[in-house]
Amino acid sequence: MPTYKQALKVNEQYAKDNGKEPTAVKLLLLHYAGMSNTALIDNLDKKMPKDNYRSFRAAVDEYVIDNRPIQHITEQEYFYGYPFNVNEKVMIPRCETEELVSYTLELIDEHFADKKTIDLLDIGTGSGCLAIALSKEESKIRAVGTELSEEALSMARKNNNDLDGTVEFVQGDLLTPVEDMKFDVFVSNPPYIPNDEDLEPVVKDYEPHMALFGGEDGLDYYRRILKEIKPHLRDEFLIAFEHAFNQAKAIKKLVKKELGNVSIIQKKDLQGKDRMTFVKNKRK
Numbered sequence: 001m002p003t004y005k006q007a008l009k010v011n012e013q014y015a016k017d018n019g020k021e022p023t024a025v026k027l028l029l030l031h032y033a034g035m036s037n038t039a040l041i042d043n044l045d046k047k048m049p050k051d052n053y054r055s056f057r058a059a060v061d062e063y064v065i066d067n068r069p070i071q072h073i074t075e076q077e078y079f080y081g082y083p084f085n086v087n088e089k090v091m092i093p094r095c096e097t098e099e100l101v102s103y104t105l106e107l108i109d110e111h112f113a114d115k116k117t118i119d120l121l122d123i124g125t126g127s128g129c130l131a132i133a134l135s136k137e138e139s140k141i142r143a144v145g146t147e148l149s150e151e152a153l154s155m156a157r158k159n160n161n162d163l164d165g166t167v168e169f170v171q172g173d174l175l176t177p178v179e180d181m182k183f184d185v186f187v188s189n190p191p192y193i194p195n196d197e198d199l200e201p202v203v204k205d206y207e208p209h210m211a212l213f214g215g216e217d218g219l220d221y222y223r224r225i226l227k228e229i230k231p232h233l234r235d236e237f238l239i240a241f242e243h244a245f246n247q248a249k250a251i252k253k254l255v256k257k258e259l260g261n262v263s264i265i266q267k268k269d270l271q272g273k274d275r276m277t278f279v280k281n282k283r284k
Contacts, residue, residue, distance in 0.1 A: 005044040032056040080133040089151035123188040128156030189242040190221035226258040245273035
């Protein structure tokens with residue numbers, strides 16, 4: 001059997017030769033070795049156990065040849081420092097969405113500094129990453145997550161249980177399950193890809209399509225949320241959206257049309273792209 005160092009070197013080169021990311025190979029090695037990065041460094045010259053190596057090699061082939069996301073192979077992705085279970089029924093949490101969490105927490109601190117309990121609704125929760133991360137980071141948050149897909153909802157509940165979360169998850173379409181309930185904060189990362197947009201195979205073949213496509217222009221879910229949200233708004237409220245980089249102007253226009261005289265804050269992600277819109281009521 002090769003050493004960990006040899007296994008890493010050969011398979012990283014294999015990935016490079018096939019146009020894949022060598023960093024993904026290292027993540028797979030760490031997973032099947034059951035090691036942290038520090039432990040791997042300390043054991044680089046030791047031989048890799050046969051069963052571990054075979055599992056690792058099979059996983060590398062799944063990634064390189066079958067184009068399967070490594071998160072689906074390991075069934076895990078870290079989001080905001082928390083390990084989330086993922087599969088083909090939920091969107092894999094993205095690092096860009098971590099920025100939505102950070103900005104939302106900042107605005108909650110500013111907007112609800114004197115409020116002892118903050119009721120938050122995560123619309124279309126998927127894996128539950130937004131609701132769970134936000135409520136873990138801010139103890140004042142009392143979160144509810146809605147989700148149409150029963151398979152995704154099952155994964156969200158598992159994540160909530162595994163992470164000792166306090167989120168209540170309910171099945172249904174957008175705001176329908178919360179009926180006459182009101183909330184202080186609303187977060188959503190809904191499907192926003194136009195129906196006819198070409199996607200990379202790793203996304204198109206493995207991510208759930210109901211979590212990807214948002215109508216002809218990708219804005220269908222934002223229209224519905226903004227139309228349905230008014231009865232659920234408290235006097236003081238915050239709405240946080242993630243969206244495509246080229247949808248910021250259109251979403252700002254939709255917000256003004258549906259909610260009128262509100263404060264709109266739009267933020268760029270770390271790549272300098274317009275990816276987040278925040279809506280607050282204007283204080284008198």
